[in-house]
Amino acid sequence: MTKLRLAIVGAGPAGIYAADILLKAEKQFDVSIDLFEQLPAPYGLVRYGVAPDHPRIKGIITALRDVLDSGQIRLFGNVYYGRDITLDDLKKHYNAVIFSTGAIRDAPLDIPGIDLPTSYGAADFVSWYDGHPDFPREWPLQAREVAVIGNGNVALDVARILAKHADDLLVTEIPENVYAGLKASPVTDVHVFGRRGPAQVKFSPLELREMGELRDVDMIVYDEDFDYDEASKTAIATNKQVMVIDRVLNQWRERPVGEASRRLHLHFYASPVEFTGESFRYERTEPDGEGGVRGTGEFRDVPVQALYRAVGYFGSPLDGIPFDERRGVIPNREGQVIDDNDEPVHGVYATGWIKRGPVGLIGHTKSDAMETVRNVINDQANWWAPEFPEEEAIIGLLAERGVQFTNLDGWHNLDAHEISLGEPHARARIKVVDRDEMVRVSNQPE
Numbered sequence: 001m002t003k004l005r006l007a008i009v010g011a012g013p014a015g016i017y018a019a020d021i022l023l024k025a026e027k028q029f030d031v032s033i034d035l036f037e038q039l040p041a042p043y044g045l046v047r048y049g050v051a052p053d054h055p056r057i058k059g060i061i062t063a064l065r066d067v068l069d070s071g072q073i074r075l076f077g078n079v080y081y082g083r084d085i086t087l088d089d090l091k092k093h094y095n096a097v098i099f100s101t102g103a104i105r106d107a108p109l110d111i112p113g114i115d116l117p118t119s120y121g122a123a124d125f126v127s128w129y130d131g132h133p134d135f136p137r138e139w140p141l142q143a144r145e146v147a148v149i150g151n152g153n154v155a156l157d158v159a160r161i162l163a164k165h166a167d168d169l170l171v172t173e174i175p176e177n178v179y180a181g182l183k184a185s186p187v188t189d190v191h192v193f194g195r196r197g198p199a200q201v202k203f204s205p206l207e208l209r210e211m212g213e214l215r216d217v218d219m220i221v222y223d224e225d226f227d228y229d230e231a232s233k234t235a236i237a238t239n240k241q242v243m244v245i246d247r248v249l250n251q252w253r254e255r256p257v258g259e260a261s262r263r264l265h266l267h268f269y270a271s272p273v274e275f276t277g278e279s280f281r282y283e284r285t286e287p288d289g290e291g292g293v294r295g296t297g298e299f300r301d302v303p304v305q306a307l308y309r310a311v312g313y314f315g316s317p318l319d320g321i322p323f324d325e326r327r328g329v330i331p332n333r334e335g336q337v338i339d340d341n342d343e344p345v346h347g348v349y350a351t352g353w354i355k356r357g358p359v360g361l362i363g364h365t366k367s368d369a370m371e372t373v374r375n376v377i378n379d380q381a382n383w384w385a386p387e388f389p390e391e392e393a394i395i396g397l398l399a400e401r402g403v404q405f406t407n408l409d410g411w412h413n414l415d416a417h418e419i420s421l422g423e424p425h426a427r428a429r430i431k432v433v434d435r436d437e438m439v440r441v442s443n444q445p446e
């Protein structure tokens with residue numbers, strides 16, 4: 001029986017689901033999968049994006065872990081595609097590669113002041129509070145009033161972590177430096193701004209509702225934002241999610257405020273104009289009757305000393321692989337990577353956020369992976385013919401290059417170590433943040 005030696009680059013949910021689906025798929029060949037990940041630990045944005053106070057979502061890691069533990073996948077952590085291994089290497093050792101490298105950068109927002117030192121990208125802040133090893137340990141939290149631009153769940157995550165009292169995060173897995181940073185924050189007011197109205201937000205109802213449960217934080221919404229146009233009324237009447245969002249927001253309109261030491265304001269119909277370092281200027285918008293909004297010419301200033309833009313993530317190009325600079329994705333047809341002339345790049349596939357852009361929940365990466373895997377299976381005639389298909393060969397190559405890679409046993413060691421750090425403090429785990437320390441604990445457990 002022929003064998004598919006498959007490399008998957010990126011051990012986030014997309015890569016792990018792709019491996020799982022391929023292993024379980026009906027096929028006329030054997031499979032051996034090597035999963036390469038630039039971080040010493042797997043799980044991508046589930047570990048380094050999902051907020052620490054969302055343990056239920058973080059719990060998806062258990063299912064992903066079961067896949068890795070199935071014994072049919074080798075994990076090579078701390079291996080960066082483009083530096084530690086190249087496309088040429090993959091062609092010499094595998095029949096095909098699936099890229100599932102996700103997105104970690106902030107999409108740009110072009111307004112004056114966005115480059116000021118106190119203007120931050122949500123992705124960077126998220127990476128800090130989730131303990132990503134490649135980001136600075138210190139985060140400047142000196143502002144009393146903060147603006148968060150965006151009307152999706154990442155904006156809510158950022159606003160919630162900024163507004164929440166650090167002690168209420170202590171039960172989570174946040175690293176020590178993150179707790180210390182948030183504990184010292186003098187923040188009193190977090191303002192979230194969205195261009196459109198309450199019936200057009202991209203919040204999940206559950207995430208929104210959770211904001212109202214924060215201890216000692218008043219939720220503030222403004223009556224002027226609830227003068228709905230016909231399109232909004234229809235959306236509320238016909239879409240269950242929008243209906244719930246509307247209900248939650250309206251409950252907050254009725255709630256007494258004024259007792260809490262911190263406030264979280266939701267501003268709708270507010271289009272970003274400028275950040276000065278001292279204040280945020282927005283233009284009030286109004287519905288345009290076609291489901292969008294238009295500017296009203298009325299400008300308002302809100303005093304804030306820091307600004308976070310949560311306007312989306314953006315993928316990064318990979319060495320030797322076509323890249324769509326405009327969308328931040330690898331161009332592909334149902335997961336089959338294509339070049340500038342729309343021709344298939346044989347042996348190269350993509351899945352997850354790098355395939356279809358940084359939108360959608362973890363569950364969506366599963367259906368995504370199904371489509372990609374189907375194409376890998378059906379494309380057998382076009383797979384590469386590797387010079388060194390033996391499983392040991394790639395280990396030899398990495399060793400020769402002095403790459404300090406981690407493996408699945410190493411991840412188990414690090415996982416156990418983090419859990420043991422949390423135990424004395426009744427915490428789920430305390431994350432190790434330093435990359436060298438992660439590699440050391442993985443490869444030389446005490």
Ligand SMILES: Cc1cc2nc3c(=O)[nH]c(=O)nc-3n(C[C@H](O)[C@H](O)[C@H](O)COP(=O)(O)OP(=O)(O)OC[C@H]3O[C@@H](n4cnc5c(N)ncnc54)[C@H](O)[C@@H]3O)c2cc1C
Nearest residue numbers: 010012013014038044045049081101102103352353361362
């Ligand atoms: C802030 C935030 C909060 C979220 N919260 C939720 C939530 O509550 N619920 C939910 O369902 N979804 C949530 N999501 C969405 C979810 O995280 C994504 O749908 C999912 O992680 C996308 O999976 P992926 O595997 O495509 O990418 P990723 O999870 O980004 O994984 C990509 C992996 O590839 C690795 N990689 C990148 N480049 C290289 C390279 N050159 N070499 C080797 N490895 C590389 C990365 O290190 C990473 O581990 C959230 C997303 C964000 C940003």
